[in-house]
């Protein structure tokens with residue numbers, strides 16, 4: 001750490017290749033991540049993408065880069081279909097809870113950051129709200145207008161995608177085949193006033209018969225900005241006309257990201273971002289995606305209510321490469337939690353074991369090097385994890401002290417709180433029972449002592465009487 005590492009490679013969706021990462025400015029990385037739409041709780045499927053972005057940032061920082069991490073908060077204009085049909089999602093929140101759109105946004109923004117904290121996500125350097133940047137968006141649309149890219153229909157101001165020669169390059173399809181495939185798929189409702197099926201709204205007009213909670217004046221009429229335009233306006237405002245990395249989930253590859261790219265490049269004539277990175281979906285068993293529209297969402301709070309440590313989910317995400325689907329089941333989460341707790345137990349043992357100090361061996365350096373190679377190889381976390389378990393099995397060549405130090409270093413990437421004292425996790429009631437059992441043993445009341453032992457076991461706390469006193473461990477939750 002500290003020195004710049006130049007051997008990081010990342011898979012770029014734009015070129016479909018793993019590329020050596022070279023930032024625009026030496027030592028500094030500008031990174032834009034599409035943020036949450038704050039009309040409801042983010043679910044763990046959403047958080048898989050945010051966790052991937054967090055790991056990306058940690059890997060960049062581990063390599064000595066300073067990361068300018070910007071994330072937007074979508075609090076207006078994200079319609080129920082990414083392809084500009086349906087209603088503003090914020091309106092769904094309004095109907096569901098009978099509050100104003102502003103109150104909904106405030107509440108779910110706070111909830112998002114609380115959940116993010118529980119998952120050890122580093123806070124973006126800039127977290128910017130769409131509604132605070134309406135003027136920037138209007139300015140950007142004016143530039144597109146000046147360059148001849150927009151037209152007006154009944155619903156709003158639209159971007160003519162046929163004017164961008166390479167529209168859709170992120171999807172790997174040319175303009176015609178992309179439009180044809182969308183028409184054939186018929187998953188997109190086609191507004192007959194639109195010139196091309198891929199055209200999208202940059203400014204939506206308010207309905208004529210009612211006033212929205214969130215609406216603004218614009219040179220084209222009262223309304224609200226399109227979802228895509230907010231990312232372009234805020235990304236360029238905080239990171240410059242061209243920045244290094246743009247990331248999100250793979251659901252952004254067909255529509256949202258091509259649109260961001262097209263309108264930004266139409267306005268500025270410059271490439272928006274050099275590297276486009278996307279995380280695959282979290283799925284249930286047979287490829288069923290977790291999503292609000294699928295009605296099968298699980299939140300971070302749901303995990304906690306079921307007795308899981310939120311970081312067990314973080315561990316689970318590390319077990320699959322970010323570009324592979326991650327299968328989420330209660331069993332896989334339980335297995336992840338067991339592994340996490342076992343790791344913390346190992347850490348505690350290593351910390352408490354006053355073993356002789358040998359100094360870093362060559363083997364220790366090998367582990368460090370292999371770990372770095374794994375994380376720098378397009379964030380190969382599953383491989384990096386295998387080094388953790390291999391290291392723990394190492395018997396002779398690495399001292400316990402080195403193991404501990406090395407794992408602490410690895411945890412800068414994993415962020416699993418490996419050094420967390422597991423004693424703190426013993427429930428208050430169990431602590432009380434252990435104390436009562438000790439009292440019973442003192443007066444040789446073995447019957448009571450055994451009964452308490454069984455009681456503890458039933459709640460997942462296993463105890464062992466050693467010459468140094470009672471030792472306990474949590475089997476499962």
Ligand SMILES: [Zn+2]
Nearest residue numbers: 034035231256
């Ligand atoms: Zn975006």
